[in-house]
Amino acid sequence: MVNQRNSLIEKVKIIHGDNYATIEDTKELSTEEMKELVRFLEQNPAYHSLSTLKILVNQIFSREVDEYLVEKGYEMVDEFVTVYKKLEKSEMVHSYTLKNLHKISENEFAHIWMQSMEASLNVPSSLTMEEHMKSVTVELGDSYKDSCIAIYEGDQAIGVIMPHIEPGTIDEGRLFYFGLIPEERSKGKSKNLHKLALSLLASVFHAKKYIGGTSKNNAPMIRTFLANGCEVKDVNRVFLKKSL
Secondary structure, three states, X not given: OHHHHHHHHHHOEEEEOOOEEEEEOHHHOOHHHHHHHHHHHHHOHHHOOOOEEEEEEEOOOOHHHHHHHHHOOOEEEEEEEEEEEEOOOOOOOOOOEEEOOOOOOHHHHHHHXXXXXXXXXXXXXXXXXXXXXXXXXHHHHHHHHHHOEEEEEOOEEEEEEEEEEOOOOOOEEEEEEEEEOHHHOOOOHHHHHHHHHHHHXXXXXXXXXXXXXXXXXXXXXXXXXXXXXXXXXXXXXEXXXXXX
């Protein structure tokens, strides 16, 4: 049984935050293996103290898996679209000012990040901003200051981009968060800023591929992905369990 469960863990990806965990890449599991994974999480004390546990159920699974998760106390909160793009190094000319945590304080960055999450079309996070900042440091380690980047037009902050190499990989680029403050949305800026973020991933962080994602309800972000050459890789149903 131990070896069987270890093989299940090897088939998926588990992202550990400060007080949460996310299970990704479930499409390699069978229905029975998915159920066994849920039982393992339920019985493992390491997951009992987490405030939230999130499982991304790939679209290949039938509603039998959904019903099982509901029986185990999970709630379906979203459908999540994952995209992929092969990256090539290129310098992008732009007029923005970029400031990471070597240039601005964490308080200033956190304030801009919090504004960027206001009225988002994604599912609202259950974490406080303090917990978000702590999660960045836990997931990214010492390099988090390079990845927390505020974007300015002149002296006005307009949003944040958070490019990084996914921990445990060599060249998989991701954005921990990408967003504009509400006043700067619907002005055609998202496409250029996302393109800038991809350029930074390739040229500064040396990523060779990009994995991104957003809620299926976030049509503007999906249009931005497609406009910048990303392809839809997967669609997953998002199940959440709080206070295990």
